[in-house]
Amino acid sequence: MSSLAKTVLVVEDEPKIAAILREYLHAEGYLTLHLDNGNTVIAQVRTSMPDVILLDLMLPGKDGLTLCRELRAFSNVPIIILTARVEEIDRLLGLELGADDYVCKPFSAREVVARVKALLRRAATDAGTGINGAIVTPLNPLIVLDATRFTASVRGVMLDLTPVEFRLLQTLAAQLGRVFSRNQLMDLLYLDHRIVSDRTVDSHVKNLRRKIMDAGGEEDWLRTIYGLGYKLDY
Numbered sequence: 001m002s003s004l005a006k007t008v009l010v011v012e013d014e015p016k017i018a019a020i021l022r023e024y025l026h027a028e029g030y031l032t033l034h035l036d037n038g039n040t041v042i043a044q045v046r047t048s049m050p051d052v053i054l055l056d057l058m059l060p061g062k063d064g065l066t067l068c069r070e071l072r073a074f075s076n077v078p079i080i081i082l083t084a085r086v087e088e089i090d091r092l093l094g095l096e097l098g099a100d101d102y103v104c105k106p107f108s109a110r111e112v113v114a115r116v117k118a119l120l121r122r123a124a125t126d127a128g129t130g131i132n133g134a135i136v137t138p139l140n141p142l143i144v145l146d147a148t149r150f151t152a153s154v155r156g157v158m159l160d161l162t163p164v165e166f167r168l169l170q171t172l173a174a175q176l177g178r179v180f181s182r183n184q185l186m187d188l189l190y191l192d193h194r195i196v197s198d199r200t201v202d203s204h205v206k207n208l209r210r211k212i213m214d215a216g217g218e219e220d221w222l223r224t225i226y227g228l229g230y231k232l233d234y
Contacts, residue, residue, distance in 0.1 A: 008116060173232055
């Protein structure tokens with residue numbers, strides 16, 4: 001197996017599900033780690049820094065949503081939530097806390113592997129040339145983005161952004177003053193074309209606006225254009 005193989009951390013307390021996921025991931029050339037208790041996840045991630053995390057919501061010890069919040073305090077590692085809780089509020093909450101994707105149980109292991117591949121491709125694109133190959137060059141030093149380091153700052157203050165929030169800011173900053181509809185943002189933020197609700201995009205915008213303001217930005221920099229969408233202008 002290549003020394004450059006990506007590592008997937010599978011956090012799942014059902015042995016059969018974990019075994020199937022690891023089997024399919026190994027068949028595609030990925031290395032895997034497996035944990036079945038939420039209390040051990042943070043230490044493992046700090047030690048091994050996996051490339052993707054498959055994170056079950058219902059775990060012994062810390063639950064998946066708590067772990068997602070704690071992981072996002074220090075890492076932008078892509079997270080795919082695995083859940084049997086199909087209510088929209090749970091899906092939305094998971095994404096607001098920093099998850100990049102979710103898969104509902106029962107699921108196809110092939111689908112999960114496809115989602116892993118999509119996230120890794122997207123992460124490579126973001127780290128290299130930005131969304132859809134567009135390099136973001138800040139036109140105003142008030143907001144600075146570095147796609148190679150996956151960082152953003154406002155007036156010199158670093159923003160603690162989830163991967164989706166970074167892509168949202170990157171998209172809006174690339175064309176200051178342009179109004180993006182919700183549908184356009186969904187297409188640009190979710191390159192695997194999964195279906196998400198308007199509320200999900202609204203929540204990401206709300207969270208990004210709050211973080212910009214907390215760092216010293218103005219509320220009207222990220223504006224809602226009623227009936228049309230959103231724009232960044234400052």
